[in-house]
Amino acid sequence: MKEVFAPEHGFRGKADAGEQLENTVDKQTGLPVISIYGKTKKPSPEQLKGIDWVVFDIQDVGCRFYTYISTMHYVMEACAENGVKMMILDRPNPNGDYVAGSILKPEFRSFVGMDPIPVVHGCTVGELARMINGEGWLTNHEKVDLTVIPVKNYAHQDRYSLPVKPSPNLPNDLSIRLYPSLCFFESTSVSVGRGTYFPFQVLGYPNPKFGSFSFTPESIVGMAKSPPHLGEKCYGEDFRELKSVPRFTLKYFLDWYHRFPNEKDFLTRERWFNLLMGTDAVIKQIREGKTEQEIRASWKPELDAYRQIRKKYLLYPDNAQN
Numbered sequence: 001m002k003e004v005f006a007p008e009h010g011f012r013g014k015a016d017a018g019e020q021l022e023n024t025v026d027k028q029t030g031l032p033v034i035s036i037y038g039k040t041k042k043p044s045p046e047q048l049k050g051i052d053w054v055v056f057d058i059q060d061v062g063c064r065f066y067t068y069i070s071t072m073h074y075v076m077e078a079c080a081e082n083g084v085k086m087m088i089l090d091r092p093n094p095n096g097d098y099v100a101g102s103i104l105k106p107e108f109r110s111f112v113g114m115d116p117i118p119v120v121h122g123c124t125v126g127e128l129a130r131m132i133n134g135e136g137w138l139t140n141h142e143k144v145d146l147t148v149i150p151v152k153n154y155a156h157q158d159r160y161s162l163p164v165k166p167s168p169n170l171p172n173d174l175s176i177r178l179y180p181s182l183c184f185f186e187s188t189s190v191s192v193g194r195g196t197y198f199p200f201q202v203l204g205y206p207n208p209k210f211g212s213f214s215f216t217p218e219s220i221v222g223m224a225k226s227p228p229h230l231g232e233k234c235y236g237e238d239f240r241e242l243k244s245v246p247r248f249t250l251k252y253f254l255d256w257y258h259r260f261p262n263e264k265d266f267l268t269r270e271r272w273f274n275l276l277m278g279t280d281a282v283i284k285q286i287r288e289g290k291t292e293q294e295i296r297a298s299w300k301p302e303l304d305a306y307r308q309i310r311k312k313y314l315l316y317p318d319n320a321q322n
Contacts, residue, residue, distance in 0.1 A: 001031060002051060007058065007071040008037040008167070037067070041111065042074035048082045055087045059166040060125045062095030063180050064104060065112035065276050068166075072125060073114045073132060080142040088148045090126035090315070092160040094176050098122060099310070100248040101180070103302040104278035113278045118299075118306060120180050120248045123313070126150060130313040148315065156318040168223045175200035178239060180248040187273035188266050190256055191217060191234050195227030203252065204234030210259065213238040250282075250292045257286060 004011050010021055011033050021035035034047055043054070054075055058068045072088075079086045101119025115137050121128060126148035133143050154160075165171045170179060175198075182200050185192045193202040195217025204215055206229055214235045217227040237252075239245075260266035267273060267283070274280045285295050 001029075003032045003034055003047070004029075005036045005043055005047075005054070005071075005075065006033050008067045010035075010037075036071060036074065041071070043078040045082050048078060048084050051084055053085045053087055054079055055089060056125065056129075057089040057091075058125070059091050059162060059164070060093060060128075061166055061170060061176050061179060062093040062120055062122065063183065064101075064115075064117050064119050064121055064278065065183060066179075067111060069125065069128060070111050070114045072129060073138070076129060076132060076144045076146070077138045077142070080138055080144040083145075085145045085147065086129075088126045088129050088146070090124050090148055090151050092151060092154050092158065093122070093124050093156075094160050094162055094173070095120055095180060096122055096124060096160075097157045098247055099303060099307060102277055102279050102282060102299050103306060108275055108278050108280070110275045112275055116306075118303060119278070122156065122310060122318075124151075124154075124315065127310075127313050127315055130315075131309065134313060135309065150315050154316050156314075156316055169194055169199040171197070171199070172201075174240065174242070174245060177245045181246065181250075181252055184253050184273060184276055185256070187269040187276060188256070189228075189268050190236070190266070191215075191227070191229050193217075194224040195220060195230060197223075198240060199223070201240050202236065202238050203256065204229075204236035206232040206234050208235050210235045211237055250295060254286065254292060263287075 004026060006021060011026055021038045023035055024033045026033050034043065036042060056072055056075060060066060060068050076086060099118055099120060099122035103118050104113045104116050115132055123131065129146060130148060132138065133146050138144070161173050162176065170176050179200050182192050182203070185203060189205065191204045193199040193215065196202070196215050202215060204210065214233050216231065216233050217229050219225050219230060257266055270283065273283060282295060285298070
């Protein structure tokens with residue numbers, strides 16, 4: 001092994017979300033660690049010189065805006081451009097039992113959405129890499145010399161509990177399962193529990209009218225150094241006792257949207273919401289008073305087309321009726 005390319009959160013997974021990473025040397029192995037989350041998002045020709053294979057072995061959680069798959073896209077691109085082979089060590093997807101959400105539109109392409117896939121894409125990283133390669137989604141429709149090492153005894157409807165948390169603020173199965181629905185609150189004034197030991201399992205705002213449950217975000221090294229509403233008591237909802245965790249839903253977002261008399265007090269980063277959603281159609285539909293059912297119905301034709309594409313690249317049984 002010659003070098004390590006480090007994505008968001010760093011090689012050891014301890015950097016805060018969005019934290020800029022520098023090149024360093026890994027103390028445990030002595031290997032050079034090259035950041036591809038910071039000034040540069042993909043390996044340079046110089047960094048790939050003398051490299052035979054790049055091995056991608058990272059746990060995804062099945063959401064388009066989870067940046068490890070964006071890193072995978074860029075690494076595939078770099079390998080294709082420089083004639084380097086790429087190997088994906090596949091892993092189960094903890095949200096791999098269904099497909100849901102809006103399809104990314106080209107004008108909303110960003111590091112939280114690289115490819116024309118839905119919010120919940122229903123693929124393992126290996127299947128997704130095969131799709132990116134096969135559909136010609138890399139720049140100039142280039143193709144990488146790709147090998148996927150599949151996992152054994154996995155089917156898409158299997159529940160999979162991650163043995164290691166995939167990133168600092170997804171500490172358990174509940175947070176991972178709620179993440180597709182709650183991530184959109186990152187574009188609002190409402191806290192998702194960053195700065196607590198139960199992120200993506202609660203919602204809160206510094207006003208007692210929002211609920212009897214309360215929490216106070218703190219600075220936690222390795223999780224959230226400067227969380228929203230730092231030191232402020234937030235009131236809202238606690239999902240930790242949910243008996244049944246829903247699949248991706250707009251219910252929570254719509255509920256909180258309507259709790260605020262003034263939209264601007266709630267939706268503080270509209271552009272970020274649109275980038276996460278992959279389109280500006282949804283916020284327009286919300287403003288028009290559309291229900292979740294109506295919004296989801298508008299996604300159906302594109303989702304049906306995506307499911308047909310997805311079928312070509314599946315490596316594991318999928319019995320979903322979604």
